[in-house]
Amino acid sequence: MIAKTPSPPYYAVIFSNIRTEIEEGYAQTADHMVELAEKMPGYLGHESVRDGLGITISYWKDLESIKFWKQQQEHLEAQKNGRKMWYKAYKTRICLVERDYGFEL
C-alpha cells in the first residue's frame, strides 16, 4: 500500500538492502520492527517491497523521531543482527520530503 502521509515537509528514511540467505529470525524480527515503529512518536507510515533488492521506506515527522527510533532498544538489537546475519549490503538515506503529489483512479 502507498503510505498516506500528511502534507510536506516530513522525513523519509529509505532503506535499500540485499539479503543474505540466512532466514533465521528474519521474518519475525521484520514484522516486530513494523509493530514497534508504528507505535513510535512521529511515525507517519511505511512502504516495503522486495524482489531481489529490498526497499523499505518509513516516513517520520522530524529528525528527532528518526533518531529516537534508531536508538530504540529492540531496534538496536535488530540492526546488530542485520549486519551480522541478514544483510549482504544496505544503504540508509535520511531525506527531507519537500514536495509530493499523486494520482488515484
Next chain:
Amino acid sequence: MIAKTPSPPYYAVIFSNIRTEIEEGYAQTADHMVELAEKMPGYLGHESVRDGLGITISYWKDLESIKFWKQQQEHLEAQKNGRKMWYKAYKTRICLVERDYGFEL
C-alpha cells in the same frame, strides 16, 4: 542493485505506485524511460522494485535536474499514458537526501 550515489546532499524522487492490469506498452516504456533518464544531466542512479506495490527511486544532483527530466518530451508522454492506462494510483515524493550511511559484507 543499490545505487552508488555520491555524498549528500543530493535529491531522491520516490515514485510509489500500483499498476492496473494493462500491460500494453508498459515494459517497453519503463525500460526506455530508464535509458533516457540515465542520459539526463544530474542523473545519479536509480533503484526499482515491484511486488504488488512498486517503488522506483531515482537520484538527482539538484531540483533543476528533476524539473528538466519531468519535462522531457517522451517522459511527458509516458506520464500521460501512466495516468491513462498503467497506474491505479501513484505518489511522487521529491526529497532532499541530507545524510546516508551503509554497510557491505
